[in-house]
Amino acid sequence: NAGVMQNPRHLVRRRGQEARLRCSPMKGHSHVYWYRQLPEEGLKFMVYLQKENIIDESGMPKERFSAEFPKEGPSILRIQQVVRGDSAAYFCASSRNGGRTEAFFGQGTRLTVV
Amino acid sequence: EDQVTQSPEALRLQEGESSSLNCSYTVSGLRGLFWYRQDPGKGPEFLFTLYSAGEEKEKERLKATLTKKESFLHITAPKPEDSATYLCAVQAVNTGNQFYFGTGTSLTVIP
Numbered sequence: 001n002a003g004v005m006q007n008p009r010h011l012v013r014r015r016g017q018e019a020r021l022r023c024s025p026m027k028g029h030s031h032v033y034w035y036r037q038l039p040e041e042g043l044k045f046m047v048y049l050q051k052e053n054i055i056d057e058s059g060m061p062k063e064r065f066s067a068e069f070p071k072e073g074p075s076i077l078r079i080q081q082v083v084r085g086d087s088a089a090y091f092c093a094s095s096r097n098g099g100r101t102e103a104f105f106g107q108g109t110r111l112t113v114v
Numbered sequence: 115e116d117q118v119t120q121s122p123e124a125l126r127l128q129e130g131e132s133s134s135l136n137c138s139y140t141v142s143g144l145r146g147l148f149w150y151r152q153d154p155g156k157g158p159e160f161l162f163t164l165y166s167a168g169e170e171k172e173k174e175r176l177k178a179t180l181t182k183k184e185s186f187l188h189i190t191a192p193k194p195e196d197s198a199t200y201l202c203a204v205q206a207v208n209t210g211n212q213f214y215f216g217t218g219t220s221l222t223v224i225p
Contacts, residue, residue, distance in 0.1 A: 105157035
């Protein structure tokens with residue numbers, strides 16, 4: 001049973017470009033979380049999705065960031081017009097059920113904005 | 115305001131020297147407390163889930179315990195391969211399903 005798959009592992013974008021980060025959850029998991037981790041800081045919640053629905057986006061910046069989890073295919077975190085401050089590691093996690101259930105993390109995508 | 119505080123920030127142990135990591139939390143209505151291990155450049159690896167005060171979970175040299183205010187991760191006779199950052203996260207009634215993480219304890223075990 002493959003774990004949570006994230007790609008790409010490393011992504012370099014110039015300021016103003018778009019970044020698309022992909023996450024395929026574990027088999028049988030229909031709940032996906034996105035987190036951001038800055039150097040020397042903890043994991044910060046961004047968004048929680050179920051298939052075709054955004055359940056909680058309270059941690060998502062209001063502009064330039066969006067997320068989706070379509071019926072078919074991976075979850076996508078999209079960052080438009082990237083800025084240097086967007087450079088971070090972005091982690092996706094999935095769980096079988098929403099509440100009171102552990103989530104399993106992918107290896108992350110390291111975004112560098114130059 | 116919900117808070118998760120981990121201590122110490124960093125810990126250096128000699129191989130075989132047992133110790134404990136602390137995770138204290140102030141949340142309204144704990145739904146679950148989760149321990150993860152994170153190696154440099156990798157994603158967090160799930161270790162334990164605890165739901166209620168008095169609960170304990172064990173795995174190899176690790177044992178996690180939970181009270182109403184805090185959780186401990188006890189490491190017995192650690193080995194160099196136990197070196198990692200250990201993260202604590204909580205789910206609370208008023209924050210829905212999101213996991214609220216502490217900043218972690220960086221553990222180094224010296225041979």
